[in-house]
Amino acid sequence: MKTIAAIATAQGSGGIGIVRISGEKAIEISDKVFKSIDQNKLSNQKGYRAKYGYTFDKEGKIDETIALIFRAPKSYTGEDVVELSCHGGVYITRRLLRAVLESGAEMAGPGEFTKRAFLNGKMDLTQAESVMDLISAKGKRANDMALSIREGSLVNKIEEIKSKLIEMTAHLCVWADYPEEDIQQLELKVLKKDIDSINNTLQKVINNYDSGCAIKEGIRTVLIGKPNVGKSTLMNMLSGYEKSIVTDIPGTTRDTIEETVMLGDIQLRLIDTAGIRETENYVEKIGVDRAKESIISAGLKLIVIDGSKEIDDEDIKILEEAGNENSIAIINKIDIDNKIDKERISKYASKVVEISAKEKKGIEDLKEAVYDIIGMTKIDASEVIISNERQFNIIKKAYKCTQEADEILKIGMTLDAITVLLQDAIQELMELSGERASDKVIEEVFSKFCVGK
Numbered sequence: 001m002k003t004i005a006a007i008a009t010a011q012g013s014g015g016i017g018i019v020r021i022s023g024e025k026a027i028e029i030s031d032k033v034f035k036s037i038d039q040n041k042l043s044n045q046k047g048y049r050a051k052y053g054y055t056f057d058k059e060g061k062i063d064e065t066i067a068l069i070f071r072a073p074k075s076y077t078g079e080d081v082v083e084l085s086c087h088g089g090v091y092i093t094r095r096l097l098r099a100v101l102e103s104g105a106e107m108a109g110p111g112e113f114t115k116r117a118f119l120n121g122k123m124d125l126t127q128a129e130s131v132m133d134l135i136s137a138k139g140k141r142a143n144d145m146a147l148s149i150r151e152g153s154l155v156n157k158i159e160e161i162k163s164k165l166i167e168m169t170a171h172l173c174v175w176a177d178y179p180e181e182d183i184q185q186l187e188l189k190v191l192k193k194d195i196d197s198i199n200n201t202l203q204k205v206i207n208n209y210d211s212g213c214a215i216k217e218g219i220r221t222v223l224i225g226k227p228n229v230g231k232s233t234l235m236n237m238l239s240g241y242e243k244s245i246v247t248d249i250p251g252t253t254r255d256t257i258e259e260t261v262m263l264g265d266i267q268l269r270l271i272d273t274a275g276i277r278e279t280e281n282y283v284e285k286i287g288v289d290r291a292k293e294s295i296i297s298a299g300l301k302l303i304v305i306d307g308s309k310e311i312d313d314e315d316i317k318i319l320e321e322a323g324n325e326n327s328i329a330i331i332n333k334i335d336i337d338n339k340i341d342k343e344r345i346s347k348y349a350s351k352v353v354e355i356s357a358k359e360k361k362g363i364e365d366l367k368e369a370v371y372d373i374i375g376m377t378k379i380d381a382s383e384v385i386i387s388n389e390r391q392f393n394i395i396k397k398a399y400k401c402t403q404e405a406d407e408i409l410k411i412g413m414t415l416d417a418i419t420v421l422l423q424d425a426i427q428e429l430m431e432l433s434g435e436r437a438s439d440k441v442i443e444e445v446f447s448k449f450c451v452g453k
């Protein structure tokens with residue numbers, strides 16, 4: 001396989017920039033561009049050694065550089081790898097990469113380092129996919145979720161299920177040689193129990209998918225309510241700075257304003273909107289329409305009500321418009337007064353919380369309500385959470401097979417049919433880990449990566 005190279009660090013100014021080289025000739029090529037100050041060649045070094053020196057091209061010295069050597073198979077890709085760390089400037093790293101390419105390496109494609117790691121058995125496909133998720137994680141939960149899959153939580157669970165399925169189909173094949181009367185009831189009971197347990201595990205992974213997506217991508221969350229109830233104050237409080245203009249003039253916010261904020265370790269893609277009311281003002285009217293439209297695509301709706309005043313028909317109308325699914329009624333300004341009965345409005349929303357956006361009170365309750373709605377509180381730390389559509393679809397297909405096997409077993413159909421279904425489930429799970437994935441699937445997975453990863 002050809003030796004590949006790419007800039008592994010972000011394109012921009014930074015303390016350090018790394019050019020990564022992987023392949024049979026990685027060390028030989030590095031020796032052409034790198035001179036250690038002790039004159040020792042990299043090819044004479046063992047793995048896991050770092051050397052200090054300079055990199056050069058035809059025009060002369062490029063920069064001070066540290067060369068880090070990994071020897072196959074003990075490297076990220078499983079091949080010989082050299083990482084040349086120079087100062088992190090766009091020009092320097094590009095010049096160094098050019099020198100490396102001119103010395104015999106070829107430019108790496110998107111995700112090619114990780115793809116090689118996969119092809120060389122350093123990781124399975126789910127672990128490879130988690131690398132991108134780790135890089136793009138924006139909060140602790142997303143970080144934990146990706147790292148757990150990177151460390152093998154998903155592949156291990158799938159391996160466990162697969163081994164069980166293989167054992168079961170092997171048994172079934174043996175039984176197939178005998179008349180069914182000979183199969184002991186007890187054995188059928190064990191079979192049923194095993195299928196049930198597999199179904200449970202797969203179903204849990206499927207059920208947690210939405211939470212996984214919410215953790216990874218953030219939840220599109222809309223802030224709605226009458227004018228002047230404190231939507232923008234809440235937005236600013238959550239984002240930690242004055243993103244939205246706050247005044248005591250009703251109708252201050254005229255357009256939708258978006259900001260990504262963290263609530264606990266969950267990311268919300270928060271949208272502040274114009275206060276909803278009947279208005280003759282042309283510009284405000286457009287804003288009100290936009291506010292109403294934003295409700296449709298929101299995964300979470302925060303309806304803010306001014307608690308220092310009696311609730312009125314307009315508040316109720318907005319609550320009704322938002323609906324009582326994935327919605328939180330927020331009674332704000334409780335530092336002044338709370339004239340609103342929590343119970344009375346509980347039927348309009350999934351949750352009701354009382355806060356003071358101005359005095360930053362009640363935010364814990366808000367966080368809990370959000371966690372409850374997206375199912376975070378139900379997730380056990382030991383469970384595998386996925387946020388990847390490919391994985392989700394495969395697990396769903398495998399589940400369909402095992403579930404059908406369960407049904408067939410219940411109605412006492414032939415064991416042959418069960419064997420076929422369990423074998424199908426095994427095939428699906430092999431696609432998940434990449435053992436049986438087609439080139440097209442593999443291409444697709446790595447095409448989403450950036451160059452250098």
Ligand SMILES: Nc1nc2c(ncn2[C@@H]2O[C@H](COP(=O)(O)OP(=O)(O)OP(=O)(O)O)[C@@H](O)[C@H]2O)c(=O)[nH]1
Nearest residue numbers: 227228229230231232233251252253275356357358
């Ligand atoms: N006492 C008190 N005042 C608040 C609180 N939240 C907001 N306010 C005040 O209420 C007024 C309106 O706040 P905004 O955040 O602009 O309200 P809004 O819902 O965005 O209003 P529009 O953009 O006009 O729809 C401002 O004077 C805020 O300081 C609160 O928790 N307590």
Ligand SMILES: [Mg+2]
Nearest residue numbers: 231232252253
């Ligand atoms: Mg506002």
